[in-house]
Amino acid sequence: MKRFLITLTVLFSLISMSSFASDSKVDSRVLKSFETSFKNATEVDWTVTNNFYKAKFSLNGQYVAAYFDASGNMIAITRNISSTQLPISLQTNLKNNYEGFWISDLFEVANEEGTTYYVTVENADTKLILKSSNSDWVTYQKERKS
Template sequence: MKKLILLAAIVLSAAASFGRDIDNRKMQLAFDRVFAGATDVRWYETDNNYMAKFTLKARKVTAHFDKDGTLIATSRIISDSELPVEVISTLIRKYPDQKIHNVVEYVVDGNTYYAITLESATEWTVLRTNSWGEAIVMKKLQKA
C-alpha cells in the first residue's frame, strides 16, 4: 500500500521539467536497457525522481525512475481481455451488473496491480486489485 501511495505522489508531483530530453546519462542508459524500442519519449523531472511517458509496441506507458536510474514503477492502460483470469472471476462474481470501463495496470517492485473502473446504470466503481483477484473498492460515484 505504501508503494502505491508513493507511486501516486510521484505521478502527482511530476511537473517540474515538462516533457524535455533528459541530461542524466545514467538514467538514459537505464531507460534504453529496459525499454528498447520505445518511441515518443517525454521526460519529466521531480525533486527526487524521473518519469518517462512513451509508446512501446503501440501502447502508452509511464515509467518512474529514481535518480540512480533504478526503475520504481510502470503503468499502462490495458484492455479487459488482458486481465488475469482470477481478476475477471472476481469481477464477474462480485460485480455482475457492472461492465469494465477501463483498466490501468501498475507494476511496483515486481508486483502487478490493476486500477479498474466499473460502470453500472447508476454508479461508477473504482477498484484496486492484485493479480490474484483480491479487490478493494477505492471509490464509488453515483451517476447524475
Template sequence: MKPQINLLADKVKRLLSRKGIVVLLAATLVTSSAFAGVEDNKEKAIKNLREEFASAKDVQWKVTENYLKASFNWNNQQLEVFYNYEGEMIAKSRHIEPTSLPLDAQQTITKKYPGYRSDETVEYDGIEGDHYFYTSLVKDNTKILLQITTQGDVSVYRK
C-alpha cells in the same frame, strides 16, 4: 529641503534595485541549480530507458515531486515507467485489456459490479516485487478504481 528628499529617494531606489538584482540573481542561481539536478537525474533516467526499451516511441516525460515518469509506446503496447530521482527504475506499468485480468477477478467484477463498464486497465510491476492490476469501472456518474492481485483477489482501491 525638497531636493534632499529627492536625492535620498534616488539613493534608496538605487540601493533597492541593486539588492533586488542580487536577490534576483541568487534566486535564479538556486532555481537553476535545483533544475539542473532534476535535469541530470532525468538524463540518467533517459539513458536507463533507452537501455531497457531501445525501440520506445513517442516518449513523454513528466516530473513530479516524487518521481520521473516516462509514457511511451513499445512493441505495440502503451507503457509507463517510473524512476526515482537518482534515475533508477522503481516501477513499470502497461495498459492491458480487461480480459487479461485473472479469471477469478473477472468473475468477481462481473458479479459485484453489474452494469459497470471498464474504463482503463493497467498491469503494475514494482521493483520491490509488488505486482498488481488496476481497473477503473464507470457507471453513470460513479467511478471506482479496483486493485487486483495476481491470484485474482479484488478490492476497492479508491472510489
C-alpha cells in the same frame, strides 16, 4: 501578411524548442537506465517532478509509462490493458461481483512487489476504482455520481 507568417514561424520554432527542452532536464543516470531497459521505445515524452521521472512511450505498438527515481532506478511500469488481459480469476470475480457496471479504465502496474491491476467500473449511480488483491478486488476509491 509576411509579418504574420514570420510571427507564426517564430512561434512554432519556440514551441518545438520548448517541447524538447524537458528532455535536457532528465538526469543522465535516468536516461541511461531507460535506454538500457527500453531499447526499442519510440515517441518518448518525459515528465520531471521533484520526486520522480516519468517516461511515456510506445513499445511494440503499445503505450507504456515507466517511473524512475533520481538515481535511475525504475520504480514502476504501467500500461493500459483490456479486460481479456486480466488473470482469469480477476476476470471472473469482476464479472460475478460487478454485474451492471461497465469498465471505463483498466491498467496494470508492475514494480518490485509484483503486478497490481486497477479497474474503474461505473453504473448510473456509482463510480468505483478497484485494486487487485491476489484473485480478488478491493475498493480503492468510491464516488457517488450526482
